Amino acid sequence: MRIDILTLFPELFQPVLATSIIGRAIAAGVVEVVVTDIREYSKDRHRKVDDAPFGGGPGMVMMCQPVFDAVEAVRAQDPRPGPVALLSPQGQRLQQDLVGRLAKLARLILVAGHYEGFDERIRLALADMEISIGDFVLSGGEIPAMAVLDAVVRLLPGALGAPASTSEESFSMGLLEYPQYTRPRTYRGMPVPEVLLSGDHARIAEWRRQQALERTAQRRPDLLEKYLRRQRAEGSEEPRRPPEGEES
Numbered sequence: 001m002r003i004d005i006l007t008l009f010p011e012l013f014q015p016v017l018a019t020s021i022i023g024r025a026i027a028a029g030v031v032e033v034v035v036t037d038i039r040e041y042s043k044d045r046h047r048k049v050d051d052a053p054f055g056g057g058p059g060m061v062m063m064c065q066p067v068f069d070a071v072e073a074v075r076a077q078d079p080r081p082g083p084v085a086l087l088s089p090q091g092q093r094l095q096q097d098l099v100g101r102l103a104k105l106a107r108l109i110l111v112a113g114h115y116e117g118f119d120e121r122i123r124l125a126l127a128d129m130e131i132s133i134g135d136f137v138l139s140g141g142e143i144p145a146m147a148v149l150d151a152v153v154r155l156l157p158g159a160l161g162a163p164a165s166t167s168e169e170s171f172s173m174g175l176l177e178y179p180q181y182t183r184p185r186t187y188r189g190m191p192v193p194e195v196l197l198s199g200d201h202a203r204i205a206e207w208r209r210q211q212a213l214e215r216t217a218q219r220r221p222d223l224l225e226k227y228l229r230r231q232r233a234e235g236s237e238e239p240r241r242p243p244e245g246e247e248s
Contacts, residue, residue: 001105001156002032002082004074005145006067007112008049010035012142022150025159033149034074041069050115059116067111067122074109081108084117087141087148090136091130098131101157102148110148174227176220178211225228240242 001034005013013035025031039047043065050060071084082105085091092098101109111127123130133144153159181192195207216224 001030001103001152002034002078002080002107003110003147003149003152004077004082004107005033005035005112005147006038006070006074006110007035007140007142008038008078008114009112009140009142010037013146016146016149021159022153023158025153028158030156030158031153034077036070036074038066038070042066043069053116057116061116062113062118062122064119064121067118068126071109071111071126078107080106082109084109084111084126084129085148086111086113086123086130087132087144088113088117088130089132089135089137091132094131094133094144094151096151099148099151100155103152108152110141112145113142130236173212174223174230175212175216176223178208178215 007013013033017026017033022031022033026033039049042049048063049066050062053061054061085108087110111122131148133147138144181196185192185197193207195203198204213224216227221233230238
């Protein structure tokens with residue numbers, strides 16, 4: 001997979017691309033990440049990429065020409081098609097099902113905005129989608145682009161050491177993840193649940209399932225309702241919903 005990131009601040013991405021799962025995935029050839037400086041495509045002698053909005057108002061707006069030229073140049077670098085995604089608070093919420101769809105693509109082009117946003121014609125003529133990481137405003141799209149990059153890369157085959165790691169995480173199955181423990185067995189008076197030490201894999205699986213249901217019910221009831229609706233729609237046996245305050 002190739003992921004292109006178009007930004008006004010390419011230096012922000014260098015530490016991200018060189019470390020942890022993303023760095024290892026790039027080194028292993030699992031993914032190619034190309035960062036492009038939008039300013040390189042400005043025709044202004046001062047490399048200007050923004051201007052005041054028509055109609056007045058605060059702030060500056062990213063201009064059409066540098067963004068159009070940058071996207072078109074990047075598209076021409078690889079024959080594989082891929083959607084252009086603007087990072088914008090007006091976009092669809094980044095959720096695991098969307099991440100899964102993006103991870104199946106051969107190519108993805110992320111455009112990080114800045115200032116007061118994009119000229120609307122960029123949305124109309126260039127963008128295939130807009131992605132938001134939440135209902136809040138940041139200074140620019142660089143941090144959201146990093147979030148999309150990290151979420152997508154870790155789903156690519158070969159990116160993680162254990163392929164099952166992503167299948168049991170929060171949101172992957174529609175529920176929050178069950179509690180995890182490691183050594184020592186007791187720490188500051190807090191013991192590991194006995195079931196996890198039993199060696200009985202069926203009991204452990206059932207405990208984890210019930211813990212995931214209980215945790216989701218307590219912390220994200222909206223997710224649990226969505227999960228239960230999907231189970232009913234698919235004709236699956238409906239899991240027992242833990243009553244509030246149930247002991248595990």
